[in-house]
Amino acid sequence: MAAMVRNKQVLLKNYVDGFPKESDMEVSCDATISLELPKNESGVLLTKNLYLSCDPMMRNRMSESYLGAYMDSFALGSPLVGVGVSKVVDSTHPDFKKGDYVTGFVNWEEYSVVPNPQVTKIQHTDVPLSYYTGILGMAGMTAYVGFYEFCSAKKGEYFFVSAASGAIGQLVGQFAKRAGCYVVGSAGSKEKVDLLKNKFGFDEAFNYKEEQDLNATLKRYFPDGIDVYFDNVGGKMLDAVLPNMRVHGRIASCGMISQYNRLQKPEAVYNLSLVIFKRIKILGFTFYDFLHLYPKFYDLILPLIREGKIEYLEDIAEGLEKGPAAFVGLFSGRNVGKQVVAVARD
Numbered sequence: 001m002a003a004m005v006r007n008k009q010v011l012l013k014n015y016v017d018g019f020p021k022e023s024d025m026e027v028s029c030d031a032t033i034s035l036e037l038p039k040n041e042s043g044v045l046l047t048k049n050l051y052l053s054c055d056p057m058m059r060n061r062m063s064e065s066y067l068g069a070y071m072d073s074f075a076l077g078s079p080l081v082g083v084g085v086s087k088v089v090d091s092t093h094p095d096f097k098k099g100d101y102v103t104g105f106v107n108w109e110e111y112s113v114v115p116n117p118q119v120t121k122i123q124h125t126d127v128p129l130s131y132y133t134g135i136l137g138m139a140g141m142t143a144y145v146g147f148y149e150f151c152s153a154k155k156g157e158y159f160f161v162s163a164a165s166g167a168i169g170q171l172v173g174q175f176a177k178r179a180g181c182y183v184v185g186s187a188g189s190k191e192k193v194d195l196l197k198n199k200f201g202f203d204e205a206f207n208y209k210e211e212q213d214l215n216a217t218l219k220r221y222f223p224d225g226i227d228v229y230f231d232n233v234g235g236k237m238l239d240a241v242l243p244n245m246r247v248h249g250r251i252a253s254c255g256m257i258s259q260y261n262r263l264q265k266p267e268a269v270y271n272l273s274l275v276i277f278k279r280i281k282i283l284g285f286t287f288y289d290f291l292h293l294y295p296k297f298y299d300l301i302l303p304l305i306r307e308g309k310i311e312y313l314e315d316i317a318e319g320l321e322k323g324p325a326a327f328v329g330l331f332s333g334r335n336v337g338k339q340v341v342a343v344a345r346d
Helices: 129-133 138-151 169-178 190-198 214-221 235-244 273-277 287-306 320-332
Strands: 004-006 009-012 025-028 032-034 044-053 081-091 101-107 111-115 119-121 158-161 182-187 204-207 226-231 245-253 281-284 314-318 338-342
Touching: 009 320, 025 320, 044 101, 044 129, 081 111, 081 129, 101 111, 101 129, 129 338, 138 169, 138 226, 138 245, 138 287, 158 169, 169 182, 169 226, 182 190, 190 204, 204 214, 214 235, 226 235, 235 245, 235 273, 314 320, 320 338
Parallel strands: 158 182, 158 226, 182 204, 226 245, 245 281, 314 338
Antiparallel strands: 004 032, 009 025, 044 081, 044 111, 044 338, 081 101, 101 119
């Protein structure tokens, strides 16, 4: 008979209204799981979860009614779900075997049963496995798609990135520098501003929390205007960017973290008429629409990682029980770099 073990989980305790709190989640050790799958169930994986990604978009699924949803809300009393890196413990799926490493959506728990796997096998294990939660996962793909498939920034253009020290922003800024752009990023602390300039190679960076007038701040850093804005925050920053955009500028919008805790009453953006007057292109997108580009993305990013030609910073919380605090910290800027929860290290 297969061994039964306790399966620690992070459950959604309360639907969230406003900013999430640690008390909206519960770390439970009540569940148990068999370490062997029933052989009459085909196409199923049992995984040991190694790393979990903390992503702001998970906040939307913690609302009882998720407006504009492209995914369902989480169910009360059930584990959170997010991108993870896992090791296959048992498999009845012909394409996966015990010992394979996989990445995709899994429950926030130590072990997961994954039916009809929505995971992919990790082919390149010569890089840190945790990277598949970020630079080689959803964040990296989002940065790649937004920059190369939409922004198409050219040498000499003026490029602005908000939330620039985050998982997506740090990569986008480096892509823009490689293309020969003048790059400025915003972040929420002096430490992060220093990282942008000294580790990630941005030309300039500023702490938006210290700026009283974002419009004036952007004019100071971009006296000739902004060609491309990569938007991770929305709200007041987007409103301040619009008057500072150049004619025929482009805005790639992949995140609006300033609004995720205001879903029922979002901040107004008052300068939208400038989209017409300046003929600005705005594209909202998610990486789900571009999954077919993963091979092309890996062809670009893997050599840069192996050759040390791109910087990447992770903030790793050790232990599943640290998951709620790590997730909540995203919304106050507590993390420095890509926030990851290490459930177990292989």
